Amino acid sequence: MFDTLSERLRATLGNLTGRGRISEADVDVAMREIRLALLEADVNFKVVKDFVARVREKAIGQDILQSLTAGQAVVKIVHDELVDLLGAGDRVFHLSGNPAVIALVGLQGSGKTTTTAKLAKHVIKTGRRPLLVAADPYRPAAADQLETLGRQLDIPVYRAPVGTSVPDIARQGVEAARRQVRDVVILDTAGRLSVDEALMAEIAAMHQAVRPVETLLVVDAMTGQEAVAVAQAFAAAVPVSGLVLTKIDGDARGGAALSITAVTGVPVKFLGTGERTDALEVFHPDRLAGRILGMGDILTLVERAQETFDAKQAQKLEEKLRKASFTLEDMLEQLQQVQKMGPIGQIMSMVPGMGSMAGEAQAAVDRGDLKRTEAIIRAMTPSERRDPTLLNGSRRRRIAAGAGTDLPEVNRLVKQFGEMQKLMKQLSGGGRRGALGGLMGGRR
Numbered sequence: 001m002f003d004t005l006s007e008r009l010r011a012t013l014g015n016l017t018g019r020g021r022i023s024e025a026d027v028d029v030a031m032r033e034i035r036l037a038l039l040e041a042d043v044n045f046k047v048v049k050d051f052v053a054r055v056r057e058k059a060i061g062q063d064i065l066q067s068l069t070a071g072q073a074v075v076k077i078v079h080d081e082l083v084d085l086l087g088a089g090d091r092v093f094h095l096s097g098n099p100a101v102i103a104l105v106g107l108q109g110s111g112k113t114t115t116t117a118k119l120a121k122h123v124i125k126t127g128r129r130p131l132l133v134a135a136d137p138y139r140p141a142a143a144d145q146l147e148t149l150g151r152q153l154d155i156p157v158y159r160a161p162v163g164t165s166v167p168d169i170a171r172q173g174v175e176a177a178r179r180q181v182r183d184v185v186i187l188d189t190a191g192r193l194s195v196d197e198a199l200m201a202e203i204a205a206m207h208q209a210v211r212p213v214e215t216l217l218v219v220d221a222m223t224g225q226e227a228v229a230v231a232q233a234f235a236a237a238v239p240v241s242g243l244v245l246t247k248i249d250g251d252a253r254g255g256a257a258l259s260i261t262a263v264t265g266v267p268v269k270f271l272g273t274g275e276r277t278d279a280l281e282v283f284h285p286d287r288l289a290g291r292i293l294g295m296g297d298i299l300t301l302v303e304r305a306q307e308t309f310d311a312k313q314a315q316k317l318e319e320k321l322r323k324a325s326f327t328l329e330d331m332l333e334q335l336q337q338v339q340k341m342g343p344i345g346q347i348m349s350m351v352p353g354m355g356s357m358a359g360e361a362q363a364a365v366d367r368g369d370l371k372r373t374e375a376i377i378r379a380m381t382p383s384e385r386r387d388p389t390l391l392n393g394s395r396r397r398r399i400a401a402g403a404g405t406d407l408p409e410v411n412r413l414v415k416q417f418g419e420m421q422k423l424m425k426q427l428s429g430g431g432r433r434g435a436l437g438g439l440m441g442g443r444r
């Protein structure tokens with residue numbers, strides 16, 4: 001998501017920063033570009049209009065055009081305005097109450113049930129004990145889906161007899177939580193194909209019955225413009241306290257995400273970044289703005305890397321790099337680590353200056369390059385992995401067959417690895433250890 005918008009904004013802002021002193025006319029050209037880019041990303045037109053006006057006013061109003069770093073200053077204004085746009089309202093995820101009741105509402109298929117499970121995992125990390133409640137009296141399959149997720153995560157699920165009204169299910173869920181000493185109740189409500197009065201009346205009654213501390217509207221980021229209208233309708237029926245934007249891993253243009261908060265004042269609290277139950281991110285407007293503008297999102301990257309990488313292992317790796325004793329075996333391990341961290345393109349787009357390479361790297365993954373490299377290394381014997389000079393023609397042919405690929409592919413990998421080793425030797429031999437250590441995130 002945001003790829004196209006991001007590319008266009010980067011190009012426009014790149015033009016500004018590449019120039020030093022800029023004129024008011026330059027700002028106007030840039031603003032026109034930004035306006036088009038936002039509109040094409042499906043951002044609400046009123047939001048776009050206000051946004052561009054604010055940026056322009058600040059850019060030409062503060063004597064910054066006279067300075068030599070005017071370009072950068074304008075980029076910073078765009079960034080800050082984007083943060084403001086995305087970050088309005090109270091973004092704290094409230095969990096007060098015993099049990100704290102959280103209700104998830106939204107259209108059919110927006111991701112409520114999946115998000116219920118993700119949020120449960122999230123609150124467990126904060127030391128709480130959630131109970132999931134299937135508040136969909138119409139489809140037994142919906143409760144089954146939630147039960148399956150609950151079983152996977154080892155979290156209890158409450159379901160009421162078919163035909164129980166939604167407010168009653170919610171009340172019974174809260175009672176069940178008290179009996180089972182669970183201190184958070186997450187209500188997974190039924191979705192509808194479109195906003196209808198019956199649904200709104202039902203969730204309003206549920207809200208009356210159990211007074212959730214958080215009523216989160218789950219919105220599919222792929223919905224586009226009408227997501228704004230949907231959010232407005234829900235917010236009119238119940239006090240929506242936050243948004244969960246799901247499927248931002250998809251190819252939506254991102255306009256809805258950029259518009260809903262600005263139009264409704266409801267803050268985004270979480271992002272759904274995939275189908276798995278760990279694919280939930282706490283929303284940080286500054287990070288998203290940075291990601292969109294290609295300024296990198298080091299914080300998110302560091303957090304994710306910390307979760308995935310084992311510190312000891314990282315240190316061992318750094319040691320090996322320093323001594324230039326990095327083998328194909330280590331490379332295999334690294335490939336697996338990187339794949340565990342999630343989509344490589346997504347990771348690289350968070351690193352400053354690597355944004356434009358992210359697409360290429362992701363394409364390599366999509367083509368199966370990483371998997372192929374992994375298969376080739378796996379087809380080698382341990383001694384071959386440690387000492388690639390053993391790899392004569394017949395061994396290479398055996399490996400190619402074992403990995404289901406061809407000889408040139410194997411040759412390429414061995415050659416690349418050789419070049420990498422040479423480079424490591426140079427780096428470790430010279431006075432640049434610090435740089436290399438820093439690159440690998442190791443402490444010295």
Ligand SMILES: Nc1nc2c(ncn2[C@@H]2O[C@H](COP(=O)(O)OP(=O)(O)OP(=O)(O)O)[C@@H](O)[C@H]2O)c(=O)[nH]1
Nearest residue numbers: 108109110111112113114191246247272273274275
């Ligand atoms: N890629 C991706 N898929 C998601 C995400 N969240 C949910 N999904 C998928 O979207 C589909 C619908 O998700 P559900 O959680 O069943 O949606 P729901 O709102 O509970 O649907 P109803 O109960 O039918 O209204 C499922 O296939 C999920 O795997 C996300 O963040 N990313």
Ligand SMILES: [Mg+2]
Nearest residue numbers: 112113114142
């Ligand atoms: Mg559901």
